[in-house]
Amino acid sequence: xxxxxxxxxxxxxxxxxxxAGARYGVIPGDRIxxxxxxxxxxxxEWQRLVDSVEFDLQILRGRExxxxxxxxxxxxxxxxxxxxxxxxxxxxxxxxxEFCFIYQLPKGMRKSLYMKDDDYRLSFLxxxxxxxxxxTEADLERVIEEKLSPLYVSIHAVKPGMRAEMLRNIRxxxxxxxxxxxxENAISVRAQIVLCPGLNDGEVLEETLAGLLEEFPLLESIxxxxxxxxxxxxxxxxxxxxxxxxxxxxxxxxxxxxxFTEVLxxxxxxxxxxxxxxxxxxxxxxxxxxxxxxxxxxxxLVRSFQDSFKGTGPxxxxxxxxxxASVDVSSPTxxxxxxxxAGDTSLRTGSPTSVTLRRRTPRTxxxxxxxxxxxxxxxxxxxxxxxxxxDVDVIEVKNQYFGGNTAVAGLMTYEDIVQTLRSEAISRTxxxxxxxxxEGVFLDGGTIEALSREFDVEVIATSGGQLRKRxxxxxxxxxxV
Numbered sequence: 001x002x003x004x005x006x007x008x009x010x011x012x013x014x015x016x017x018x019x020a021g022a023r024y025g026v027i028p029g030d031r032i033x034x035x036x037x038x039x040x041x042x043x044x045e046w047q048r049l050v051d052s053v054e055f056d057l058q059i060l061r062g063r064e065x066x067x068x069x070x071x072x073x074x075x076x077x078x079x080x081x082x083x084x085x086x087x088x089x090x091x092x093x094x095x096x097x098e099f100c101f102i103y104q105l106p107k108g109m110r111k112s113l114y115m116k117d118d119d120y121r122l123s124f125l126x127x128x129x130x131x132x133x134x135x136t137e138a139d140l141e142r143v144i145e146e147k148l149s150p151l152y153v154s155i156h157a158v159k160p161g162m163r164a165e166m167l168r169n170i171r172x173x174x175x176x177x178x179x180x181x182x183x184e185n186a187i188s189v190r191a192q193i194v195l196c197p198g199l200n201d202g203e204v205l206e207e208t209l210a211g212l213l214e215e216f217p218l219l220e221s222i223x224x225x226x227x228x229x230x231x232x233x234x235x236x237x238x239x240x241x242x243x244x245x246x247x248x249x250x251x252x253x254x255x256x257x258x259x260f261t262e263v264l265x266x267x268x269x270x271x272x273x274x275x276x277x278x279x280x281x282x283x284x285x286x287x288x289x290x291x292x293x294x295x296x297x298x299x300x301l302v303r304s305f306q307d308s309f310k311g312t313g314p315x316x317x318x319x320x321x322x323x324x325a326s327v328d329v330s331s332p333t334x335x336x337x338x339x340x341x342a343g344d345t346s347l348r349t350g351s352p353t354s355v356t357l358r359r360r361t362p363r364t365x366x367x368x369x370x371x372x373x374x375x376x377x378x379x380x381x382x383x384x385x386x387x388x389x390x391d392v393d394v395i396e397v398k399n400q401y402f403g404g405n406t407a408v409a410g411l412m413t414y415e416d417i418v419q420t421l422r423s424e425a426i427s428r429t430x431x432x433x434x435x436x437x438x439e440g441v442f443l444d445g446g447t448i449e450a451l452s453r454e455f456d457v458e459v460i461a462t463s464g465g466q467l468r469k470r471x472x473x474x475x476x477x478x479x480x481v
Contacts, residue, residue, distance in 0.1 A: 008087065009033060011029065011032075011082060011084075012031070012032070012059075012080055015027060016077065019077050019078060019079020020073075024057075025068075026059065030059045030061050036049060036052075042086045043084075046087075056070070057069075091117060091118050091120070092117055092119075093134075097167055099227050101228050104232045106401070109443065120139055121148075123151045124149070129154040130153060130154065131153070132175040147186075149186070150187070150189060151188070152189075152190050153179055153189050154192050155208065157193075158211035159208075160174060166200060180215065189216075190219075192225060193225070194225055194226075196238060198237070199237060205253075209252075213260060217263070221270060221294060224253060225272040225297060226246075227240075227405075230404040232403075246276075250279060253271045272297060274375065277375055289303060304464070306464060307464065309465065315465035366391070366456075367392070367429070368391065369424070369431065370394050370467070371420075372395070372397065373399060373411070377394050390475075392471060395424070397412050398416070400415075400416050401415055401416050409433050411443065413436075414445070415444050418446075430456060430457045432460070433459075434459050434460065434461055
């Protein structure tokens with residue numbers, strides 16, 4: 001009798017043709033009971049168990065329990081994907097941060113978006129940030145033994161009192177001790193600071209960066225991102241940063257970037273693009289971003305997009321699979337990679353993956369409308385001034401759904417896009433960035449199919465190079481009319 005500690009048996013989502021799983025008759029809908037007598041806790045343990053050449057698999061098909069002795073031939077994969085990443089109970093977050101974007105979501109969105117996790121496994125698999133307040137000795141042992149690296153850790157402040165205050169959790173004051181042990185055991189950690197005006201910026205930010213340099217010099221990266229506010233925010237202390245505050249933050253971070261480089265010999269701190277956009281300052285040149293390693297945190301996206309559009313840099317921007325990939329993904333198995341890409345969380349974009357373009361054939365070649373959020377519109381209008389594209393307009397979609405300072409293209413909703421396009425005076429072919437969609441669905445539940453029934457819409461990859469290619473194509477089509 002297998003002793004199970006899981007909440008629900010993982011379900012087979014797909015089976016690759018010509019795989020060992022297909023050869024032994026495993027089919028979608030089967031439920032995994034055990035492998036070699038062990039009930040896997042999560043996708044990580046599942047993959048480790050089925051990586052053997054021989055293993056005993058027990059599955060539940062309907063009410064029938066089947067025992068299968070699997071023996072793979074050389075070079076053959078098992079080829080079975082399951083439908084969830086965590087089979088036992090997800091470590092949910094018991095912090096109560098004032099700045100948490102999940103608390104600011106409107107009612108009525110799909111249930112998965114309201115899940116607030118603090119699970120190191122989802123941090124490794126999807127790039128979700130963990131505060132380590134629920135981390136245990138057993139978790140530490142597993143991470144080190146299985147080399148689950150990198151992990152993504154929310155810092156916000158290093159002084160125990162301030163961090164506990166920001167997390168509204170007394171354990172937040174001492175949970176960074178786990179991070180020090182992880183770093184000492186060669187586990188890469190990518191840190192994030194959500195900067196809240198009047199709370200952890202200014203002198204507190206300087207104290208935090210000084211503390212990180214002294215106590216955690218082995219950090220792989222430190223991303224500083226702005227507070228994201230929606231119109232549903234109920235916290236009195238949370239407010240949008242001013243242009244002056246953004247300029248001051250840029251000045252402080254520049255000083256500490258230089259200091260980190262002098263001490264460590266390389267750059268660790270990265271500042272999100274929004275600070276430059278709010279401050280009205282041009283983003284740094286591409287050399288500043290050293291290969292753009294932090295695109296998933298909104299660091300260097302603007303410069304990367306500009307360079308790829310102009311053809312002066314690689315086309316490295318892109319998307320993953322939408323907002324909160326860890327809870328919306330259809331097959332988490334696909335996300336387990338040797339080098340883990342960060343999934344989407346809060347205001348972050350995703351990592352580059354292959355993208356299938358959706359292209360409608362327009363009735364007749366006509367003007368192009370580039371649909372994007374407020375931040376994107378600012379960048380796009382400035383960029384297009386240097387290029388001779390006629391009949392191309394930038395359509396700014398103001399985010400009424402979330403409100404606040406929500407202005408990134410990845411959080412555009414069906415409702416806001418429809419209202420914006422209906423107000424357009426002329427009919428256009430609208431280019432929509434794929435980053436605002438998850439398998440054809442917008443955050444508010446609307447679909448690209450519904451949008452396409454009313455408007456001539458193309459979904460294109462969120463990259464400067466792809467946009468330039470499409471505009472050149474439209475220019476060529478117009479010249480033959």
